[in-house]
Amino acid sequence: MGRNLTERLVKNGWDISVITRGTSFLGPLESVKSNINIFCHDSTTESLCSFLDKARPDIIFHLASLFLSSHKTEDVEPLIRSNILFGTQVLEAAAKTGIGGFVNVGTYWQHFDNADYNPVCLYAASKQAFVDILRFYVETTSLKAITLELYDTYGPGDPRPKLLNILKNAAQKKQALDMSAGEQKLDMVYIDDVIDAFVIAAKRLTNNKAEKYETFGVYSGKPMTLRQIVAEFERAKDLTLNIQWGKRPYRDREIMTPPNRTKKLIGWEPKVSLQQGLKNV
Numbered sequence: 001m002g003r004n005l006t007e008r009l010v011k012n013g014w015d016i017s018v019i020t021r022g023t024s025f026l027g028p029l030e031s032v033k034s035n036i037n038i039f040c041h042d043s044t045t046e047s048l049c050s051f052l053d054k055a056r057p058d059i060i061f062h063l064a065s066l067f068l069s070s071h072k073t074e075d076v077e078p079l080i081r082s083n084i085l086f087g088t089q090v091l092e093a094a095a096k097t098g099i100g101g102f103v104n105v106g107t108y109w110q111h112f113d114n115a116d117y118n119p120v121c122l123y124a125a126s127k128q129a130f131v132d133i134l135r136f137y138v139e140t141t142s143l144k145a146i147t148l149e150l151y152d153t154y155g156p157g158d159p160r161p162k163l164l165n166i167l168k169n170a171a172q173k174k175q176a177l178d179m180s181a182g183e184q185k186l187d188m189v190y191i192d193d194v195i196d197a198f199v200i201a202a203k204r205l206t207n208n209k210a211e212k213y214e215t216f217g218v219y220s221g222k223p224m225t226l227r228q229i230v231a232e233f234e235r236a237k238d239l240t241l242n243i244q245w246g247k248r249p250y251r252d253r254e255i256m257t258p259p260n261r262t263k264k265l266i267g268w269e270p271k272v273s274l275q276q277g278l279k280n281v
Contacts (some may be wrong), residue, residue: 001105001153001194002063003028008195010035017055019048019064019090028157036095041086048093055172059101059202062087069251072120083126089131095141101205102200104134106149108187108217111259121252130213138213146201146210149262151184151219155191156280164281167230168251171239178247180228187219187258190272191281194218217262220270236278 002018008066010032011017017037020026024040039051066082068075080182087104094102109124110117119125131147138145161184170177197218204210224232227245244266250256 001143002189002190003157004070004155004195005061005063005198006036007032008199011187016058017051019051024043045089045092046071046235048089049096052093052099053118053240056097058206059097059103060089060099061103061198061202061240062106065105065127066123068123075144076122079122079126083123083269084133087130091134091137091143094143095137096144098180100142100144101202102134102145103201103205104131104147105147106131106147106215106261107253108149108151108219108262110149111261112215112253112255114257114259114261116261120255128222130272135213138210144205144210145213146203147213147215148197148265149217150194151187151189151258153189153194154277154281155194158281159192164233164278167233168281171237171241174242176242179230180226180242180248180250181246182230183225183242184250184254184256185223185225185258186223186229187223188229188274188275188277189218189220189270190274193268193270195269196271197265200265204266215262215267217260218265218268219258219260220274221260221264223258225272232274233278238273 005017006018006029016035018029019039019041022040029036037055041047045082045247062223064086065081066079068079071079107124109120112118112120118126134145143242148269166177169177194200201216230241230243
């Protein structure tokens with residue numbers, strides 16, 4: 001997501017600065033590396049304050065997070081550092097330097113059983129905890145913010161071990177794949193459409209159309225069952241997978257139907273159909 005957003009903004013003529021860590025792998029940014037400013041964060045809030053004071057961005061896109069569908073005891077500190085501490089440091093630096101716009105990333109996993117708030121897992125709880133901190137900075141400073149709650153994103157070049165890469169790997173190795181019964185529904189959104197949403201949200205903030213704080217969903221509204229998505233993948237790739245349906249249990253707190261309580265981003269609609277998008281992955 002970060003790579004695709006950076007490439008789009010560079011293409012559109014934005015002046016881009018990227019915050020990285022000393023351990024960050026910058027290979028995905030190679031094509032635009034000469035067109036962006038790279039700041040290596042040393043983990044202190046003071047260094048972020050100094051950097052943002054020099055960069056003076058109009059908009060901050062906060063995409064950094066650690067995703068874990070379930071956690072182990074040793075994952076607690078990394079989750080807090082990535083999903084709460086770092087973002088709070090960025091907000092503090094933004095407040096100190098008077099930056100006006102902030103685009104945050106949330107997840108539909110914050111709404112188990114279509115609740116206003118009911119986290120699927122600790123990851124989702126940490127995303128909500130950061131939203132609560134974000135609201136504090138919005139209420140007490142000049143900062144305006146939009147949280148985009150993302151659904152199931154996909155596209156070419158995605159390194160994550162998610163559904164489509166698992167299917168591709170099984171097809172390449174001609175292996176059987178154990179899956180759940182496959183009746184859970186997913187709302188898949190192509191990466192180009194996701195990036196459109198970020199750009200629209202940023203323009204909404206810079207054009208002063210946004211309220212002090214807003215939350216929007218980025219979803220098609222046309223969820224499909226896992227079985228249907230696998231069938232569409234087979235058609236798009238002209239292959240047959242050996243899926244062992246029902247061999248695995250549903251995960252704890254599996255979302256069977258994506259929540260629809262968050263209103264869709266104003267001025268945004270997905271352009272790429274699942275059938276079209278699957279041909280590109």
